[in-house]
Amino acid sequence: MKLKKNVPLIDQHDKYGFWGGKFGGSYIPETLKKPVDDLTKEFSKLRKNKSFIKKRDFYFNNYIGAPTRFIKLENLSKHLGGAQIWAKVVSDANGGAHKIYNATVHALLCKSMGKKYIVGDTGAGYAGKMLSMAAKKFGLKCKIFMGAKDIKRQKPNCDAMKKNGAEIVPVTTGSQTLVDAVSECMRYWVSNCDTTHMCVGSTVGPNIFVKICGWSTAQISRELKKQIKIQFKKIPKKIKLINCVGGGSSAYGFWSEFIDFPKSQIELIGVEAGGPKNSKLHAAPLSRGAKLGVLHGAASYVCQNNEGQINETESISAGLDYPGVSPIHCFLKDTKRARYTYATDEDALNAYKLVTKFEKLNPSLEPSHAFAEAIKICPRLNKDTVIIVNSCGDAKKDRDILKRRLGKRI
Amino acid sequence: MINPINLAFKNAKEKKRPALLTYTVAGDNTKKKSLEILKSISKDVDICEIGFPHNTPIADGGQIQTSAYRALKNGLKISDVFQMVRDFKKSKNSKPVILMGYYNMIYQYGENNFIKKCKSSGVNGLIVVDLPWPENKGFAKKCKSKAISFVQLLSPTTSKERLKNIIKDSHDMIYYISMLSTTGGKLKVSPKQILNNYNKIKKIDPKKNCVIGFGITEKTIAKLRSADGLVVGSAICKEITRSLNNRQNPVINVSKVVAKLRNKIS
Ligand SMILES: Cc1ncc(COP(=O)(O)O)c(C=O)c1O
Numbered sequence: 001m002k003l004k005k006n007v008p009l010i011d012q013h014d015k016y017g018f019w020g021g022k023f024g025g026s027y028i029p030e031t032l033k034k035p036v037d038d039l040t041k042e043f044s045k046l047r048k049n050k051s052f053i054k055k056r057d058f059y060f061n062n063y064i065g066a067p068t069r070f071i072k073l074e075n076l077s078k079h080l081g082g083a084q085i086w087a088k089v090v091s092d093a094n095g096g097a098h099k100i101y102n103a104t105v106h107a108l109l110c111k112s113m114g115k116k117y118i119v120g121d122t123g124a125g126y127a128g129k130m131l132s133m134a135a136k137k138f139g140l141k142c143k144i145f146m147g148a149k150d151i152k153r154q155k156p157n158c159d160a161m162k163k164n165g166a167e168i169v170p171v172t173t174g175s176q177t178l179v180d181a182v183s184e185c186m187r188y189w190v191s192n193c194d195t196t197h198m199c200v201g202s203t204v205g206p207n208i209f210v211k212i213c214g215w216s217t218a219q220i221s222r223e224l225k226k227q228i229k230i231q232f233k234k235i236p237k238k239i240k241l242i243n244c245v246g247g248g249s250s251a252y253g254f255w256s257e258f259i260d261f262p263k264s265q266i267e268l269i270g271v272e273a274g275g276p277k278n279s280k281l282h283a284a285p286l287s288r289g290a291k292l293g294v295l296h297g298a299a300s301y302v303c304q305n306n307e308g309q310i311n312e313t314e315s316i317s318a319g320l321d322y323p324g325v326s327p328i329h330c331f332l333k334d335t336k337r338a339r340y341t342y343a344t345d346e347d348a349l350n351a352y353k354l355v356t357k358f359e360k361l362n363p364s365l366e367p368s369h370a371f372a373e374a375i376k377i378c379p380r381l382n383k384d385t386v387i388i389v390n391s392c393g394d395a396k397k398d399r400d401i402l403k404r405r406l407g408k409r410i
Numbered sequence: 411m412i413n414p415i416n417l418a419f420k421n422a423k424e425k426k427r428p429a430l431l432t433y434t435v436a437g438d439n440t441k442k443k444s445l446e447i448l449k450s451i452s453k454d455v456d457i458c459e460i461g462f463p464h465n466t467p468i469a470d471g472g473q474i475q476t477s478a479y480r481a482l483k484n485g486l487k488i489s490d491v492f493q494m495v496r497d498f499k500k501s502k503n504s505k506p507v508i509l510m511g512y513y514n515m516i517y518q519y520g521e522n523n524f525i526k527k528c529k530s531s532g533v534n535g536l537i538v539v540d541l542p543w544p545e546n547k548g549f550a551k552k553c554k555s556k557a558i559s560f561v562q563l564l565s566p567t568t569s570k571e572r573l574k575n576i577i578k579d580s581h582d583m584i585y586y587i588s589m590l591s592t593t594g595g596k597l598k599v600s601p602k603q604i605l606n607n608y609n610k611i612k613k614i615d616p617k618k619n620c621v622i623g624f625g626i627t628e629k630t631i632a633k634l635r636s637a638d639g640l641v642v643g644s645a646i647c648k649e650i651t652r653s654l655n656n657r658q659n660p661v662i663n664v665s666k667v668v669a670k671l672r673n674k675i676s
Contacts, residue, residue, distance in 0.1 A: 016545055025545065026542075026545070027513055027540040027541060027542075027545075028540060028542060029468070029469040029539055029540055029542070029563070029565075030542050030543075030562075030563040030564060030565045030567075030568060030587065031469070031565040031566075031567055031587060031590055032567075033542055033565075033567065033568065033572070034567040034568065034569060035567065173475065173479075174465065174466070179466065180466075183466050183467070183468050186468045187468060187469065187470070187471070187592045190468070190469055190590065190591070190592050191590055191591045191592055191595060192590065193567065193590060194567070194590055291518070292517075293514050293517065293518065294512075294513050294514040294517055294540070295466065295514065296466075296468065297468070297540065302514075304514070304518070306518065307487060307488055307515060307518060307519075308464070308512075308514040308515035308516075308517065308518035308519070309464065309465045309466075309482065309515075310465055310466045310514075
């Protein structure tokens, strides 16, 4: 299994849509074959179309607010000693997280296919909030599927969705989290695919959704590459790019421009949700040894039992609370280009405390997992090493959880 | 020797009626009860479809999902599904059985292992909801080599080109999904429209037995009786749920429902 150079990772699959011959694919019911084929054709046409790219860039710049900041966390670096810690503040983006890039592109695709309805899934609520924003902006009718447990714990984002005129469909099956929301959204699409477009909230699902999402979030690393060059004059010799991984959309977007670099120069570190300390439940299929399986239309490492039933997961962070992961991260893991580890709920909370104590930054619980790893490895490294964390979400949505767990008002 | 699935269609045809296929979830609501249901309804059924329940079904509607959930909660394992088929075949040897489910479970079991187990327990056919053509070619071939029919699905969105290819690669039976829906949806397309599409499929290869499923109930089944076969699933799962809620015996109630369905097409 090998990575190709000079080919975007999203395009390194075989004719059946598998990365490395085994991750990805399109395990879909017959009903969805045509809509998925149509979308595949439309996307392959549009992504090369100059005026579509111009339109995308226009909205990325004028609606989303590109580029987001690239800042040094001076105080945190000083406190920890060792490497220098930087952050790419993707939460600057309109709506407060990276999910806006994927949502905007899907809304543009939906419009160009002449569909008036759009549906999507959400865990942390960001993907739903952003899709509802984009739907409103482009005049589409929008339904968001969300686990009942997530609706409770991510209220601020639910309020935003409603304000944007989207209908939130509570999902009460199974664990009532993201995994069930994705299932329910796909079921809805099976029944309504002739009139409705579906947006998958991360780099998961049938092959084409992995590609569209990755293509959209790649904006993050395009910006970052430029910013690094401006800041350091050239790409430094030792960089560590640390990103949380739920489905893997922000991590792919953060890394895509840097995958061709030697890993001795740019290390890619993905941090999954380890769940509560001492709990057996986690959402860390890459770092805690899950088996290959098929979930939501694609093959990837999946938390599951011997019979192929999908495990319940547990994490303080709704956005990472998912038993599967993107096939492209499975590929990066097996080719050893990226390293994956996990942080527990407690690690993430401690990281949140430390970052907010020293910096004017308010990362949500998802990127707090990434900060936990940065904080852990930073003191052992020298000052020439540049750690960059993708601060891909803002903690406003987590205020109730943070208050309960830390007694903190934010 | 003519295979049991084709024989079932031939027998029904001789009686000038469509074959009746039922779908029940293995282990709903217990292993014992679901075997009893199966045995009891088999006198009116030509082919039994048995679902192996999955906890993340992306193409099932509420009725079947509820059944699957009940079965899993009662601890149903894949080995139990095979055991159930074996027990069923002991008394109903000639009745064809088709297993239906999602690919991950077959994948975890191992494709070859799974097919071997199907063979030894007496399974005659397989439907894998999320393994579409052409990705299913390899697996379908393995099934065929062990004389197990791989049943392909067709839907209203399947293009003409695709229809031809799928039908060409299909084995003894093909399955037309009546409308864009998960299982158990209300029939939102007129029977006439469904038969229209069905006839287009039959025209491509009149010799292949084609069944229609999704959304069929006592109310609608008679109008579709010109098809080779008709599948009723959610209406049965719903009856099991209703019986359990009313503390009645699902075996008796489901048998009555199936007898009525059979009456409507005889
Ligand atoms: C802020 C934030 N970060 C990360 C994630 C995890 O998703 P992904 O790994 O797909 O970027 C989410 C998901 O909702 C999120 O809201």
